[in-house]
Amino acid sequence: MALQNVCGLQHPPLFPEWSAPLSQSFMPEESTHLFGGGVQHGGAFSARLPGRGALSPLEFYMPISEYLTQSPINFGQISLSSAPKNFLNNNIDIIHPSLPCISLPPPTPCSISPSVPLPFTLSHGTTTLGFAFQGGVIAAADTRSSCAGQVACPNAPKVLPIHSHLVGTTSGTSADCALWKRILSRELRLYQLRHHRRLSTGGAAKLLSHMLHPFKGTELCVAATLCGWDGGGEKDENHAITQVTESDSSSQSTAVCKSKSQQVVTARSGMCGPRVVYVCSDGLRLQGELFSVGSGSPYAYSILDSGVHWGMSAQEAACVAREAVYRATHRDAYSGNNVDLYHVTAEGWRRRERENLKDEYYREKERERKRVAERKNEKKGV
Amino acid sequence: MALLDVSGYKYRPRPNSASQFGFKQTHFLDRSIHYSFGTKCQEFAVPVGVDPSTFLKSCSCEDGVSIDLNHGTTTLAFKFRHGVIVAVDSRASAGKYIASQDVDKVIEINPYLLGTMSGSAADCQYWERLLAKECRLYKLRNKERISVSAASKLLCNMMLGYRGMGLSMGSMICGWDKQGPGLYYVDDNGTRLSGRMFSTGCGNSFAYGIVDSGYREDMTVEEAYELGRRGIAHATHRDAYSGGVVNLYHMQEDGWIKVCKEDVSELIHRYKKGMF
Numbered sequence: 001m002a003l004q005n006v007c008g009l010q011h012p013p014l015f016p017e018w019s020a021p022l023s024q025s026f027m028p029e030e031s032t033h034l035f036g037g038g039v040q041h042g043g044a045f046s047a048r049l050p051g052r053g054a055l056s057p058l059e060f061y062m063p064i065s066e067y068l069t070q071s072p073i074n075f076g077q078i079s080l081s082s083a084p085k086n087f088l089n090n091n092i093d094i095i096h097p098s099l100p101c102i103s104l105p106p107p108t109p110c111s112i113s114p115s116v117p118l119p120f121t122l123s124h125g126t127t128t129l130g131f132a133f134q135g136g137v138i139a140a141a142d143t144r145s146s147c148a149g150q151v152a153c154p155n156a157p158k159v160l161p162i163h164s165h166l167v168g169t170t171s172g173t174s175a176d177c178a179l180w181k182r183i184l185s186r187e188l189r190l191y192q193l194r195h196h197r198r199l200s201t202g203g204a205a206k207l208l209s210h211m212l213h214p215f216k217g218t219e220l221c222v223a224a225t226l227c228g229w230d231g232g233g234e235k236d237e238n239h240a241i242t243q244v245t246e247s248d249s250s251s252q253s254t255a256v257c258k259s260k261s262q263q264v265v266t267a268r269s270g271m272c273g274p275r276v277v278y279v280c281s282d283g284l285r286l287q288g289e290l291f292s293v294g295s296g297s298p299y300a301y302s303i304l305d306s307g308v309h310w311g312m313s314a315q316e317a318a319c320v321a322r323e324a325v326y327r328a329t330h331r332d333a334y335s336g337n338n339v340d341l342y343h344v345t346a347e348g349w350r351r352r353e354r355e356n357l358k359d360e361y362y363r364e365k366e367r368e369r370k371r372v373a374e375r376k377n378e379k380k381g382v
Numbered sequence: 383m384a385l386l387d388v389s390g391y392k393y394r395p396r397p398n399s400a401s402q403f404g405f406k407q408t409h410f411l412d413r414s415i416h417y418s419f420g421t422k423c424q425e426f427a428v429p430v431g432v433d434p435s436t437f438l439k440s441c442s443c444e445d446g447v448s449i450d451l452n453h454g455t456t457t458l459a460f461k462f463r464h465g466v467i468v469a470v471d472s473r474a475s476a477g478k479y480i481a482s483q484d485v486d487k488v489i490e491i492n493p494y495l496l497g498t499m500s501g502s503a504a505d506c507q508y509w510e511r512l513l514a515k516e517c518r519l520y521k522l523r524n525k526e527r528i529s530v531s532a533a534s535k536l537l538c539n540m541m542l543g544y545r546g547m548g549l550s551m552g553s554m555i556c557g558w559d560k561q562g563p564g565l566y567y568v569d570d571n572g573t574r575l576s577g578r579m580f581s582t583g584c585g586n587s588f589a590y591g592i593v594d595s596g597y598r599e600d601m602t603v604e605e606a607y608e609l610g611r612r613g614i615a616h617a618t619h620r621d622a623y624s625g626g627v628v629n630l631y632h633m634q635e636d637g638w639i640k641v642c643k644e645d646v647s648e649l650i651h652r653y654k655k656g657m658f
Contacts, residue, residue, distance in 0.1 A: 298588045298591070298620065298621075299587050299588070299590055299591035301591070301620050302588040302589065302590075302592045302619075302620065303591045303592065303595055306592065306612065306653060309654075323595060324591070327591045327594050327595050330594060331587065331591070331594065368598065368599065371598070371600075372598075372599055372600050375600050
């Protein structure tokens, strides 16, 4: 499929389950629709009417609007007559809100998920965070994957690298996040092959946001923070590095502060450098410097707010991120086990060793004990 | 009402006169020699036929009118070597309207007892004043101050009497009694927990992060003040329903002192100076 696009081949798709089963005529896929700018991509979805033949692989089938009127809490409930054909042989039933009336005879259902009410209101049971500073971007997350109040997997990776300079943290439904990360990686790779440069973090976020837009109103639940380093060519990277060294060596006096902040501002808002963007399946896309997502995020936010500043060193940044995830896992039941830490710089992402937070808890207790004993001795000595 | 109790006046209500203290028939005992715990009778006359619990259930369901009873505030308290630190914000919100930025969320029950308030302002103020009355009566009857444990138990029993009827109160009773510094969390469900550190209100998770991270058993007094201020400041920074000023109290062996009253925006500006 990807190869078809790249080669620009024009022939009917080889795998019939990826196209409309009832369409009689096949139209060649317009390869220009699948990459690059978000607006085009978003347009591709609503422009495709079912009658027009071969759909791109990212087109999904829409059941009749009865699904929309049912309570969204009743998970997976569909009526037999309107069961859509499944895409990629999984059980996701998807609707496109902008096409409520589809004049297609109902396709044969592959597999119907039985109506299962949600065990509890879905909240993003995790703690993930991402923030930018002068030395790059830090992305950190816990590793507990929970289901219905039990820990399904204590070692789930929630920070997924998308390409060499972009890393995404995931929160929400694990299956949705994994799928959409893979789709995003594929699209970004295609972009890179076609245009000989990497798509910026903002562009990738826009792409993901527009890909998720048709599923607004469904139970798809993806809240991702894309953390990446945008660097064009070598020239841009050098420019960024010189700005960084200038801001590092400037003194803290108020006279120089203003110029420092000016430099810092240009480094931040420039076309290259660290970038953090939050994308949500509701359609929200926010660019910022610090984000934390999930049920443990309030606990992490307060620590990040007090510890993160632009001029911090990589060591400090890693410390603050670890501490924030640790505190969140300490108080939140849905976060726990280990912490994953990724650091994205101009050279790409680097992954720190996964640390078990249980050890951290005992280490901290030990440190506390020692410190109290030390202070007692000091007092006795004095 | 209080004078009746103290003087041990024997009051027998007439069978056909409406009792102003509720539809339960009660008798006033001679109280001058007893320890009296809890209110002897229901404080409110609940009209016959009205069931507050089902009414509230209908209000909080998904479709239709939903009345969200949220504890819109941030309060925190923690015990350390030199006593108990109590820090609260001062914002009162009515839905999305900020009713006041300068509300007193700590009630000074007596010079050795403090109660914080979160949840419905009316409920908190009323019940804690009632608790203050009971504590004073205890002192008058028994010639010694009530312990923190007993005071929190009184409040807890009052809450249990109206369980399920829609009270909304999350409070921390802090004091210093013969056993040392005491800290109890009392809830409108009747939860009563003793602990080293609590934070209540919808901004509590933000405060927990800061206080967990900065807490040391052997902190100095200044460090403890700073931790309390930081906890509230960061919570008000991220939570929409908390704000105003930080009211900081320190419960010491010989009573509580009010440490400071600082505007949170100035505090945040101070903490984040390196970031702008």
